[in-house]
Amino acid sequence: MTVLFSRLLPLALLFPLVPQVLASQPIDLENGEEINEVCAGCHGEYGQGGKAGKYPRLAGLPAPYIAEQLKDFRSRSRPNMPMVEHVDERQMPDEDIQDIAAYLARIELPSKLPPVDEHAPGFNAYARLLESKKVVQIPRAPGNVQAGKKLYHRECASCHGRRGEGRNKKNIPMLAGQYTNYLWRQVRLFHEGKRHHDPDDPDERLLDDFSHQELKDIFAWLSTADD
Numbered sequence: 264m265t266v267l268f269s270r271l272l273p274l275a276l277l278f279p280l281v282p283q284v285l286a287s288q289p290i291d292l293e294n295g296e297e298i299n300e301v302c303a304g305c306h307g308e309y310g311q312g313g314k315a316g317k318y319p320r321l322a323g324l325p326a327p328y329i330a331e332q333l334k335d336f337r338s339r340s341r342p343n344m345p346m347v348e349h350v351d352e353r354q355m356p357d358e359d360i361q362d363i364a365a366y367l368a369r370i371e372l373p374s375k376l377p378p379v380d381e382h383a384p385g386f387n388a389y390a391r392l393l394e395s396k397k398v399v400q401i402p403r404a405p406g407n408v409q410a411g412k413k414l415y416h417r418e419c420a421s422c423h424g425r426r427g428e429g430r431n432k433k434n435i436p437m438l439a440g441q442y443t444n445y446l447w448r449q450v451r452l453f454h455e456g457k458r459h460h461d462p463d464d465p466d467e468r469l470l471d472d473f474s475h476q477e478l479k480d481i482f483a484w485l486s487t488a489d490d
Contacts, residue, residue, distance in 0.1 A: 288358060288361065290361060290362060290365045291358075291362045292362065292365060292366050292369070294359065294362040294363075295362035295363045295364075295365055295366025295367070296366055298355070298359055298362060298363040298366070299363060299366055299367065301349065302321070302349075302363065302367075305318040305345075306318050306319070306320075306321050308396070309322055309370055309372060309396065309397050310322030310323075310367045310370050310372075311372055311397070311399050312399075312441075312442055312445070315402075315442060315444055316441075316442025316443065316444030316445035316446075316448070317444070317445075319441060319442060319445040320372070320399060320440060320441050320442065320445075321367045322367055322370035322371070322372050322399075323367075323368065323370060323371060323372060323429075323437060323440070324367065324368060324429075324436045324437070325368060325429070325431045325434040325435070325436060326361075326364040326365045326367075326368035327364070327434045328434050328435075328436050329363070329364035329367055329368060330360050330361060330364040333346075333350050333355070333360045333363075333364070334350075334357075334360065336350045337350040337351065337352065337355075340459075341458060342457055368431075372397050372398070372399045372440070373397060373398055373399075374398065374399060374400050374401075374440065374489045374490060375398060375400065375490075376391075376394060376395055376398055379391065399440060400490075401439075401440060401441070401442060401443060401485075401486045401489070402443070402486065403483070403486050403487060404443040404479075404482045404483045404485075404486040405479065405483060406476075406479040406480040406481075406482060406483025406484075407480045407483060408480070408483045408484045408487055409484075410480040411477075411479075411480030411481040411482065411483045411484030411485070412484040414477055414480060414481055415427070415481050415484055415485070419438070419481070422435050423435055423436075423437070423438050424437070426439055426488045426489065427439030427440070427485050427488045427489070428440075428489070438485050439485045439486075439488035439489040440489045441485075443482050443485070443486055446482055446485075447478075447482070450470060450478060453468070453470050454468070454470065454471065456468075
């Protein structure tokens with residue numbers, strides 16, 4: 264397939280680039296934690312997502328990115344009816360958006376538990392159980408992992424990192440560690456024009472330059488990238 268210049272930043276379409284600056288008022292992480300009690304009903308106590316990607320992972324995404332998506336849900340420039348009632352300005356003013364975004368961005372979720380000796384003195388089984396609840400391991404997605412790795416490194420790594428870890432300083436979210444089903448759903452929304460990478464150019468369709476098999480291979484590699 265011919266590589267087009269416009270494909271240099273394609274997978275950024277799944278998570279559009281957002282402004283780097285949040286509101287200037289102080290962040291209240293305790294308030295963010297309280298707000299997360301509502302979010303946890305769908306997205307999990309630790310922002311880990313759920314139901315195999317029906318609810319995406321939020322933990323570890325850049326705070327400005329999270330805030331921008333919440334505001335897009337509010338304005339309905341990113342259609343998502345289940346979210347509308349939660350982001351209404353009366354329910355979640357801009358200050359609350361800043362706080363929940365900062366709170367979720369600070370959560371770190373491992374992809375595996377460190378080894379321990381369960382027979383060692385002082386081993387705490389309950390603490391180990393709580394630790395295990397934070398583990399997010401994306402199931403291996405179908406596709407050619409090696410082909411996907413090669414294509415990802417050529418087309419996507421400059422924005423989303425060599426291992427799909429994202430770039431927090433540029434507010435570019437991770438792709439590795441996100442649910443494959445969610446990534447596919449975003450592809451469909453972009454193909455249907457229901458999400459836009461550039462609001463000034465809503466007809467931009469960079470993902471159309473990828474075949475279904477190429478995306479399948481990229482997602483297969485991403486599902487293994489944080490192992």
